[in-house]
Amino acid sequence: MAIRGELLIGGESVIGAGRPFFAVEQTTGTTLGSAFHSATGEQVERALASSWEAFRSYRETTLHDRAVFLERIATNILDLGNELVDRASAETGLPKGRIEGERARTVGQLRLFAAEIREGRFQELRFDPADPERKPSAKPDLKLRNVPLGPVSVFGSSNFPLAFSVAGGDTASALAAGCPVIVKAHSAHPGTSELVGRAIQKAVAESAFAPGVFSLLFDAGFEVGQALVADGRIRAVGFTGSRRGGLALLDIANRRRQPIPVYAEMSSINPVIIFPSAIASRGPEIAKDFISSLTLGAGQFCTNPGLVLTVEGPGVAEFTSAAASHLTRAAAQTMLTAGICDAFKRGTAKMESKTSVEVVGRGIAGTPLEGQAVLFSTTGSALLGDPELQEEIFGAASLVVKCADQGELARVLDSLEGQLTVALLMDDADAAIAQALIPRLELLAGRLLVNGFATGVEVSPAMVHGGPFPATSDGRSTSVGTMAIYRFLRPVCYQDFPPAITPAAFRGNE
């Protein structure tokens, strides 16, 4: 399938009439193919109008037809074959093997949502029958179901060009809920976005749905994305990226005449707590796994372990020196964009400039587009005194914190911002201390895991990929797993509805 740099507006493919920009081959920094162009205001309006128009019929599609639609998207993505893998790898600098794995996850995610829709539980159908004899007043007949919110604007992420982008978790869950989607493509992988967008556009046509069920727009700046979020026809937003970008969109959404939910996943340093018995008995072994997790994908994971919490005692020095030693063998890796690489270098330089922080190890140095992994250390009291030490450095950088005692560890945990994950590295002998921390960890993060690292998020009905602010803008939700569908639904109650006008969803389900 040719990459033509075209916007997909409903069923149409058109060249954007706005500013041009180019895809970049990330490992060399050279331009890839011909230009992409921003959508103009008129093109954004056409996408919004066709999305709103499509909502009327798409929300009424049967669960079966919607499930088949998601399965067609999955098939069409696979049919893109190596062209998709090659392009995504070139635009992101991520190895082809990683892209293949991500494609499998994307396709699996679409199929999981298809199964979820068929099963239909997300509708939350509830029946509370009338009781005319109830005293002092008769009880009405009540039914409840979830309905889709309306058109959703999705901002694909730079670090998952497939699984969190055009046909990623946000799009799959919004389409599953019955919401049309307008994707604002990430400017770091426009060719990949176009290919996947065409796979969705084809599935819309194969399903004979209204063409406005899906649109894909490019933007050389922020105007298109901001215009989408400001428009009254958009009813929710899915976003993964920087805190600054997420907050900018949240601000626009909150200033609208009708504010809307923005589900923004933004920033998390994913604390790892290594408990005393575990660090004393197997510190060097934990260090090896920690460095593997830290350097995976150049550290460009939202679940990257950016903070390691220990309590001074046996094994802490051995853990730190083993981690530093493993790090010396970590190759520098190409980062997703020049901007992300610059931000990583600025973040590590700022950390290094702190008098309370020591550099304990570095990976192998690389080219200007590559990130060199780095490990810092500090004390619990320094972390408590300097909130900048808990700022996310997106990439392979982490800070080992040595707390004076368990009391200081608890104070450090209480001082942290909201997180996606907390990992507990523990032995049986650590159970009592670990258990005492659980209530405060539940306040801190969306996922707590034992004896593992958080990179590698299982797509499952029981997964939570979310957490209190600033990990996400709404800690009641998840962007991974089937529960993600609830972000794009709203309950409606039907009181005393006669059968003639009762929605079909209730029939046969009492």
Ligand code: NAP
């Ligand atoms: P980003 O700059 O926030 O961009 C994400 C998306 O939002 C892009 O489509 C971007 O447009 C758009 N955008 C950004 N700011 C905007 C604004 N003010 N108004 C309207 N749209 C806006 O994120 P990124 O490019 O993926 O990476 C930059 C930084 O984000 C990283 O260094 C890292 O700190 C963080 N990050 C975090 C995670 C995580 O999961 N926690 C994941 C990825 C990145 P363009 O395409 O035009 O840039």
